[in-house]
Amino acid sequence: MAYAGKSPWxxxxxGSSCNGCDIEVLATLCPGFDGERFGVINxxxxxxxxxxxxxxxxxxxxxxxxxxxxxxxxxxKVVVACGICACSGxxxxxxxxxxxxxxxxxxxxxxxxxxxVRPETLIDAIVAGVAVLDEKAEKLKAEKKGRA
Amino acid sequence: xxxxxLLITLIGIIAFAVLAPVLGCFLAGxxxxxxxxxxxxVGPPLLQPYYDVRKLFEKEGVTVNGVQDAYVICxxxxxxxxxxxxxSGGNLLLCIFVITLSSLFFIIAAYSxxxxxxxxxxxxxxxxxxxxxxxxxxxxxxxxMATQTLMAPDPTMSFFVAPGSFDVGAVFSLDVPVIxxxxxxxxxxxxxxxxxxxxxxxxxxxxxxxxxEIVRGMTTEMSGSTLGMVEILHWCENVLFLGWIGIFFVWGxxxxxxxxxxxxxxxxFVEILIDNNFARVKWQFMLKSAWAVALVAGGxxxxxxxxx
Ligand code: SF4
Numbered sequence: 167m168a169y170a171g172k173s174p175w176x177x178x179x180x181g182s183s184c185n186g187c188d189i190e191v192l193a194t195l196c197p198g199f200d201g202e203r204f205g206v207i208n209x210x211x212x213x214x215x216x217x218x219x220x221x222x223x224x225x226x227x228x229x230x231x232x233x234x235x236x237x238x239x240x241x242x243k244v245v246v247a248c249g250i251c252a253c254s255g256x257x258x259x260x261x262x263x264x265x266x267x268x269x270x271x272x273x274x275x276x277x278x279x280x281x282x283v284r285p286e287t288l289i290d291a292i293v294a295g296v297a298v299l300d301e302k303a304e305k306l307k308a309e310k311k312g313r314a
Numbered sequence: 315x316x317x318x319x320l321l322i323t324l325i326g327i328i329a330f331a332v333l334a335p336v337l338g339c340f341l342a343g344x345x346x347x348x349x350x351x352x353x354x355x356v357g358p359p360l361l362q363p364y365y366d367v368r369k370l371f372e373k374e375g376v377t378v379n380g381v382q383d384a385y386v387i388c389x390x391x392x393x394x395x396x397x398x399x400x401x402s403g404g405n406l407l408l409c410i411f412v413i414t415l416s417s418l419f420f421i422i423a424a425y426s427x428x429x430x431x432x433x434x435x436x437x438x439x440x441x442x443x444x445x446x447x448x449x450x451x452x453x454x455x456x457x458x459m460a461t462q463t464l465m466a467p468d469p470t471m472s473f474f475v476a477p478g479s480f481d482v483g484a485v486f487s488l489d490v491p492v493i494x495x496x497x498x499x500x501x502x503x504x505x506x507x508x509x510x511x512x513x514x515x516x517x518x519x520x521x522x523x524x525x526x527e528i529v530r531g532m533t534t535e536m537s538g539s540t541l542g543m544v545e546i547l548h549w550c551e552n553v554l555f556l557g558w559i560g561i562f563f564v565w566g567x568x569x570x571x572x573x574x575x576x577x578x579x580x581x582x583f584v585e586i587l588i589d590n591n592f593a594r595v596k597w598q599f600m601l602k603s604a605w606a607v608a609l610v611a612g613g614x615x616x617x618x619x620x621x622x
Contacts, residue, residue: 168372169365169368169369169372170369170372172362172365172368173362173365173366173368191588197353197354199353200350200355200356200357201347202350202355202357203355203356203357203358204358204363205358205359205365205366206350207578208525209529209530210528210529210531211529211534213376213530213534213535213537214530214533214537214541216369240373240374240376240537240538241373241374242372242373242374272553300609303372306372306374307372
């Protein structure tokens with residue numbers, strides 16, 4: 167059995183969001199919703215995080231940062247695109263500097279739509295992410311066993 | 315140390331290596347639930363720290379360099395040895411030196427990554443060691459003098475032959491617990507316990523709360539199983555430090571150990587309360603206040619014991 171899903175530590179990065187989604191992400195992590203019931207902990211360190219919550223679209227300025235954070239995270243890891251901007255570029259999709267959704271930079275596992283994304287949607291998305299996380303952890307375990 | 319003494323210490327170390335992580339894990343779980351309740355939340359399951367560590371060991375093995383793991387393992391081993399020495403009734407001074415060695419290994423582990431954030435954490439941990447060490451050493455001296463005072467009330471005896479002892483086991487031959495004559499030292503130790511348990515307001519080098527941390531302090535470059543070992547190290551340390559608190563309340567019969575355990579748990583609760591009510595302070599304040607407490611509580615207490 168994989169323990170990854172029992173302790174999903176999250177890291178939050180704000181791409182070029184209008185801050186609407188950021189506030190919702192923080193609201194999701196606040197005592198009212200008590201994510202710690204499911205082991206969710208907010209970390210500031212990509213090396214400790216399992217779930218990457220990105221808000222806002224990627225642009226020329228931040229695409230390297232998003233990739234950098236993703237690369238620093240350690241397998242198994244899951245990316246959740248929070249808000250419609252992060253999913254597809256949203257209202258900013260045709261801005262001259264916007265490349266598009268987060269999936270233009272890194273592989274995204276769960277898309278959480280909404281403008282701004284509601285905490286309830288986010289919790290659903292994180293739960294879906296946890297399932298993906300477990301799947302990846304099992305795969306990694308099997309790989310490790312295969313190598314040994 | 316004779317052969318039986320050595321054997322008892324060895325058994326103590328093995329027992330500590332097995333039991334301390336389990337106890338420490340439960341303590342950490344209780345800590346998180348109590349903290350959550352204090353913040354009006356439900357909190358995680360009791361075994362959440364265990365799940366966390368299991369997860370960390372499942373993670374892919376990535377490390378910035380080969381030696382970091384070795385240093386963390388050394389820190390863990392010395393913490394276990396220190397715990398074994400203490401709980402088998404061994405020499406308190408030796409226990410303190412070995413646990414300090416463990417802290418030093420951990421600091422070197424953080425420095426070895428060459429990451430600026432980890433280095434900030436390591437520099438701060440060094441300051442923390444500087445802050446609490448005087449009080450810890452005074453605690454050992456006070457313990458010695460307390461056993462001396464309580465064992466040999468005979469004033470005709472010269473200072474040099476009075477049978478004071480650094481041995482933790484010596485408390486079992488006393489008629490009253492050592493706290494009766496070194497309670498100021500106990501209060502001082504409670505003060506620096508906040509630093510040792512890495513609780514706010516003195517969690518400068520690495521905090522469990524992301525919102526008051528520069529990346530992640532000392533553990534910035536530690537991940538996966540290395541971070542898991544750091545967690546286990548932290549559990550073992552907590553058990554040992556609560557043991558230090560408990561020993562103040564143990565005397566004569568073995569049943570008094572229960573009083574010690576209750577006292578340690580109360581102390582732990584107080585620490586959680588402090589943790590949840592204070593924001594992190596600057597290191598200057600930590601250093602000054604810890605030394606002031608050591609000087610006043612420890613110094614006056616020792617002076618009284620020495621001259622009365
Ligand atoms: S989805 Fe809406 S609220 Fe969220 S970042 Fe985009 S514009 Fe702002």
